Amino acid sequence: MITLKKNIHLITNDVTKQFVADTVAAVGASPIMSETPEEYAAIYSKIDAAVINLGMVNLEKQKVIHAACSEAQVHGVPLVIDLVGIHFSAYRKTFALELLSQYDFQVIKGNYDEITVLDSNAQFESFDASNPIALKTIQLISNQYPKAIIVATGKIDYVCQRGHVRSVSGGSPLLPKVSGTGCVLSGLLGVCIANASHTNPFYESQSSNADTNVSLMTLSQIEDMCKAYKSASIRAEISSQHRLGQFKIDLISEISEIEVSI
Ligand SMILES: Nc1ncnc2c1ncn2[C@@H]1O[C@H](COP(=O)(O)OP(=O)(O)OP(=O)(O)O)[C@@H](O)[C@H]1O
Numbered sequence: 001m002i003t004l005k006k007n008i009h010l011i012t013n014d015v016t017k018q019f020v021a022d023t024v025a026a027v028g029a030s031p032i033m034s035e036t037p038e039e040y041a042a043i044y045s046k047i048d049a050a051v052i053n054l055g056m057v058n059l060e061k062q063k064v065i066h067a068a069c070s071e072a073q074v075h076g077v078p079l080v081i082d083l084v085g086i087h088f089s090a091y092r093k094t095f096a097l098e099l100l101s102q103y104d105f106q107v108i109k110g111n112y113d114e115i116t117v118l119d120s121n122a123q124f125e126s127f128d129a130s131n132p133i134a135l136k137t138i139q140l141i142s143n144q145y146p147k148a149i150i151v152a153t154g155k156i157d158y159v160c161q162r163g164h165v166r167s168v169s170g171g172s173p174l175l176p177k178v179s180g181t182g183c184v185l186s187g188l189l190g191v192c193i194a195n196a197s198h199t200n201p202f203y204e205s206q207s208s209n210a211d212t213n214v215s216l217m218t219l220s221q222i223e224d225m226c227k228a229y230k231s232a233s234i235r236a237e238i239s240s241q242h243r244l245g246q247f248k249i250d251l252i253s254e255i256s257e258i259e260v261s262i
């Protein structure tokens, strides 16, 4: 396996900026955290993937995110969106749906509650990601966004595109006890999609009749990243002897051992 040095633009929330930047750097990519649209034309000519995290949006940030997504589409840069907290407010949900209707995201990621919001018929009202999402629901959502790979995280991660679902189980129960471990995964999915786009003609053509096999190859790469992250968390749990603060530190070290396949 080869790891390429990729530039990843990350717009994330204030709670997780450091954690996400550290883990993207840990797998050998370069995090770029700019929230200055004036430099996006220059930056996006050198970017390999962008990750948009909705954790702390406000009007100003909405403009920043629109500028980034527009520039990404101009330069053919693959986009990941992390739907942090969209089940909590109509404001955030409306903005998320606006982005999803205006831009093509290669990966749409959220915990069960966040992803379920994309199904207008869903009735979930639970606070955390402990409710197993119905497979039917995620398949339905993935059919609504056929160009995207849907990643619904929790005790089991579901990775889905056009009705093809892969499930990834395992992982440390300490993961949901550390704030930002979902944001970290979306950063890593950005690295993954940056490497996939390097060898994957799907992203060059962006045609609606893209070869299904190529698309499934990317689905497998995303699945592998989810698995690698869960495995890293188990190793961190063991080395930290279940001590939560130490677990977070050890998780960064274990993430640095992940090799990104291309
Ligand atoms: N009970 C669990 N057991 C094992 N792994 C879990 C469990 N819950 C979540 N995870 C894993 O933790 C990571 C974060 O998932 P989670 O669904 O908690 O994200 P999140 O709510 O988006 O987190 P945050 O918003 O704090 O970044 C994922 O890799 C997921 O697989």
Ligand SMILES: Cc1ncsc1CCO
Pocket: 013, 015, 016, 055, 056, 084, 179, 180, 183
């Ligand atoms: C944005 C945000 N709000 C509460 S915790 C957190 C970071 C994990 O998403």
